[in-house]
Amino acid sequence: VGAEDDFNKIWPAVAALTVSPRHRCWALYQAAVKCGAAGAVAEIGVYRGGTLMLLAAALPCRQVFGFDTFMGMPDNTPDVDQHKAGDFGWTNVYAVKRSLVEYSNVRLRPGLFPVSAQGIDGPFAFVHFDGDLYKTCKDTIEFFWPRLTPGGVMVFDDYRWPQCPGVEKAIIEAGLKVSLLPDGEYQAVAVKE
Numbered sequence: 001v002g003a004e005d006d007f008n009k010i011w012p013a014v015a016a017l018t019v020s021p022r023h024r025c026w027a028l029y030q031a032a033v034k035c036g037a038a039g040a041v042a043e044i045g046v047y048r049g050g051t052l053m054l055l056a057a058a059l060p061c062r063q064v065f066g067f068d069t070f071m072g073m074p075d076n077t078p079d080v081d082q083h084k085a086g087d088f089g090w091t092n093v094y095a096v097k098r099s100l101v102e103y104s105n106v107r108l109r110p111g112l113f114p115v116s117a118q119g120i121d122g123p124f125a126f127v128h129f130d131g132d133l134y135k136t137c138k139d140t141i142e143f144f145w146p147r148l149t150p151g152g153v154m155v156f157d158d159y160r161w162p163q164c165p166g167v168e169k170a171i172i173e174a175g176l177k178v179s180l181l182p183d184g185e186y187q188a189v190a191v192k193e
């Protein structure tokens with residue numbers, strides 16, 4: 001009940017900044033709150049900052065890194081991705097910084113991931129992939145999975161969502177064992193042993 005009250009308090013602010021529906025955000029929030037692993041938090045695919053705000057609120061004592069170009073999608077992988085370069089361009093890093101100013105644990109990393117992750121070593125406890133594209137998902141697994149501490153969690157948005165087939169493809173190719181996130185919708189979760 002405590003977690004639901006906390007979620008309800010921040011939901012209006014999150015809702016104004018996310019394309020994710022309420023039930024997916026609630027599932028993500030619950031997974032983050034109960035993550036007991038040591039380490040930092042990362043989100044790949046921030047756009048206007050809604051789900052990043054959720055993570056920063058759920059895990060206030062961790063550094064929360066947010067990766068995005070903040071200029072729209074990079075080039076896609078033809079024949080796999082349905083999203084196109086420039087999609088989600090209606091954002092900018094200054095506006096997102098301003099929206100998240102109360103969350104001093106947030107660290108925005110503008111630029112093309114994974115280049116934008118250079119110099120960040122982790123370790124990580126919780127990673128939220130919301131980058132839609134095949135190559136971004138593949139790079140996210142390659143970068144973060146080895147840097148995840150035992151009990152660490154990766155949540156993949158848009159798993160089996162028809163418009164983002166690259167997410168499941170990258171997960172399968174990496175041999176990652178995933179299950180569906182409790183209470184979630186098109187969200188997969190992998191837990192590091």
Ligand SMILES: C[S@@+](CC[C@H](N)C(=O)[O-])C[C@H]1O[C@@H](n2cnc3c(N)ncnc32)[C@H](O)[C@@H]1O
Pocket residue numbers: 017018019020044045046047048049050051052067068069070071072073074087088111112113114130131132133136
């Ligand atoms: C669906 S949006 C994120 C939605 C956001 N989490 C929310 O709460 O509304 C996907 C984002 O991923 C970003 N993205 C995808 N691949 C990327 C990459 N390789 N580097 C940086 N940003 C990337 C796009 O720029 C886009 O803003």
